[in-house]
Amino acid sequence: xxxxxxxxxxxxxxxxxxxxxxxxxxxxxxxxxxxxxxxxxxxxxxxxxxxxxxxxxxxxxxxxxxxxxxxxxxxxxxxxxxxxxxxxxxxxxxxxxxxxxxxxxxxxxxxxxxxxxxxxxxxxxxxxxxxxxxxxxxxxxxxxxxxxxxxxxxxxxxxxxxxxxxxxxxxxxxxxxxxxxxxxxxxxxxxxxxxxxxxxxxxxxxxxxxxxxxxxxxxxxxxxxxxxxxxxxxxxxxxxxxxxxxxxxxxxxxxxxxxxxxxxxxxxxxxxxxxxxxxxxxxxxxxxxxxxxxxxxxxxxxxxxxxxxxxxxxxxxxxxxxxxxxxxxxxxxxxxxxxxxxxxxxxxxxxxxxxxxxxxxxxxxxxxxxxxxxxxxxxxxxxxxxxxxxxxxxxxxxxxxxxxxxxxxxxxxxxxxxxxxxxxxxxxxxxxxxxxxxxxxxxxxxxxxxxxxxxxxxxxxxxxxxxxxxxxxxxxxxxxxxxxxxxxxxxxxxxxxxxxxxxxxxxxxxxxxxxxxxxxxxxxxxxxxxxxxxxxxxxxxxxxxxxxxxxxxxxxxxxxxxxxxxxxxxxxxxxxxx
Numbered sequence: 001x002x003x004x005x006x007x008x009x010x011x012x013x014x015x016x017x018x019x020x021x022x023x024x025x026x027x028x029x030x031x032x033x034x035x036x037x038x039x040x041x042x043x044x045x046x047x048x049x050x051x052x053x054x055x056x057x058x059x060x061x062x063x064x065x066x067x068x069x070x071x072x073x074x075x076x077x078x079x080x081x082x083x084x085x086x087x088x089x090x091x092x093x094x095x096x097x098x099x100x101x102x103x104x105x106x107x108x109x110x111x112x113x114x115x116x117x118x119x120x121x122x123x124x125x126x127x128x129x130x131x132x133x134x135x136x137x138x139x140x141x142x143x144x145x146x147x148x149x150x151x152x153x154x155x156x157x158x159x160x161x162x163x164x165x166x167x168x169x170x171x172x173x174x175x176x177x178x179x180x181x182x183x184x185x186x187x188x189x190x191x192x193x194x195x196x197x198x199x200x201x202x203x204x205x206x207x208x209x210x211x212x213x214x215x216x217x218x219x220x221x222x223x224x225x226x227x228x229x230x231x232x233x234x235x236x237x238x239x240x241x242x243x244x245x246x247x248x249x250x251x252x253x254x255x256x257x258x259x260x261x262x263x264x265x266x267x268x269x270x271x272x273x274x275x276x277x278x279x280x281x282x283x284x285x286x287x288x289x290x291x292x293x294x295x296x297x298x299x300x301x302x303x304x305x306x307x308x309x310x311x312x313x314x315x316x317x318x319x320x321x322x323x324x325x326x327x328x329x330x331x332x333x334x335x336x337x338x339x340x341x342x343x344x345x346x347x348x349x350x351x352x353x354x355x356x357x358x359x360x361x362x363x364x365x366x367x368x369x370x371x372x373x374x375x376x377x378x379x380x381x382x383x384x385x386x387x388x389x390x391x392x393x394x395x396x397x398x399x400x401x402x403x404x405x406x407x408x409x410x411x412x413x414x415x416x417x418x419x420x421x422x423x424x425x426x427x428x429x430x431x432x433x434x435x436x437x438x439x440x441x442x443x444x445x446x447x448x449x450x451x452x453x454x455x456x457x458x459x460x461x462x463x464x465x466x467x468x469x470x471x472x473x474x475x476x477x478x479x480x481x482x483x484x485x486x487x488x489x490x491x492x493x494x495x496x497x498x499x500x501x502x503x504x505x506x507x508x509x510x511x512x513x514x515x516x517x518x519x520x521x522x523x524x525x526x527x528x529x530x531x532x533x534x535x536x537x538x539x540x541x542x543x544x545x546x547x548x549x550x551x552x553x554x555x556x557x558x559x560x561x562x563x564x565x566x567x568x569x570x571x572x573x574x575x576x577x578x
């Protein structure tokens with residue numbers, strides 16, 4: 001399982017190209033876990049030799065040190081007693097059992113399985129996570145219950161072989177017998193989540209399927225029809241999550257902020273477990289699952305010394321701001337440590353580059369929301385988090401998923417620089433991955449699945465050269481025509497409205513944006529907005545530069561800006577030089 005860097009033949013996949021073939025795909029060579037066969041969720045017993053080799057690498061050792069530190073503030077050999085301050089290193093969490101379980105798998109030392117069992121007993125006795133909304137016995141709603149059971153299931157899976165048969169069955173039965181005070185149980189969250197996929201809670205509910213996959217067929221759970229009935233329902237729910245909640249290229253129905261609740265609280269763990277434990281590959285046949293992680297590669301820009309992104313959201317501030325926050329034990333955390341597990345190897349160098357260049361450099365100077373990570377000693381000076389800021393379970397997935405041995409590569413040429421989420425009508429154009437001056441342009445047309453929180457659709461959002469703009473309105477009732485170029489340029493033709501983005505530099509500026517029927521913003525020196533009549537069409541023009549803005553000239557039925565020529569052919573805006 002050491003990462004093999006794939007450097008040759010990287011051809012960007014056209015964002016608008018539909019995929020074909022079965023989805024989910026059946027994993028070739030997959031063998032159904034036998035009753036009592038563990039581990040099975042993130043890896044199988046045959047993978048252990050390679051995992052132990054990972055543990056010998058410099059990065060693997062660093063991640064395991066991180067895990068041990070998060071378990072007890074020392075070397076991970078103890079379980080701190082109840083009553084620790086809420087924001088203190090080693091304070092009990094649902095993820096402790098998984099942390100001890102990974103150490104047991106790698107060392108074979110039964111003391112870690114015993115510590116995992118002690119963790120379970122405390123959960124069964126009602127002790128909640130550091131975030132008290134998460135609990136094995138009395139979580140706050142289906143969202144927190146599904147997530148709690150998923151990560152507890154990971155602990156069960158990793159500790160299982162170190163327990164007595166009686167303890168194995170006792171813990172297995174506890175998953176089946178626990179009934180939240182609000183009247184739901186594990187079967188309910190797996191088979192019939194409370195909300196539709198477009199509601200941000202849903203990913204954190206249905207990820208309880210990871211616990212079901214851990215239990216399936218085991219002594220103590222053999223009477224539950226998990227393989228026959230529960231998991232087929234979970235697969236259907238997962239398809240809904242990837243086609244009604246998330247789209248085909250990462251947009252979420254309630255926008256980016258609420259999406260962290262669906263993606264970060266166990267859904268990505270379940271996507272990997274579905275492949276490893278159940279033989280169902282939701283990841284490789286379509287871009288949908290992979291862009292739950294890859295969307296951050298497209299959107300993150302390092303501004304004000306921290307990773308930020310062009311947020312479109314009408315939800316409250318509890319769902320986040322334009323800051324890419326990472327300190328959450330559950331949502332708003334572990335986006336990369338989990339995400340590396342749901343993308344193909346060819347994309348991992350690009351993800352790693354963004355993490356190391358835009359995300360990791362800011363982790364010792366986090367936002368006010370995440371400041372407790374720094375202030376309470378969760379990340380000692382000079383240490384790296386490996387995207388496991390507070391909870392041990394994030395360090396577990398980091399160890400399994402991290403692309404150890406990979407060389408980070410600038411994303412240009414690895415993923416398309418112009419992206420369309422056709423399910424939701426979301427578009428993202430990017431000129432480069434370099435620094436705070438990177439330019440990102442986004443549009444959201446407004447059709448597609450919706451729920452309680454409706455994202456801000458219509459305005460064109462431009463982040464570039466350290467500035468931010470929001471203007472006009474580009475909406476449609478159905479998918480647009482979308483054409484792209486390798487440099488991130490592209491054209492949207494949405495019914496009677498059109499938007500063209502030019503990063504070629506032929507106009508003499510880093511960004512030339514031309515639109516019809518969209519509207520304009522206000523000029524400020526860096527951005528200049530003008531209008532021209534060309535061939536009977538009113539064209540709105542935006543140029544972005546810290547230098548001199550070129551003068552737009554009309555030559556017959558053409559608009560000339562610098563060395564770029566623009567026409568409208570009746571169907572869309574056309575650039576002569578791209």
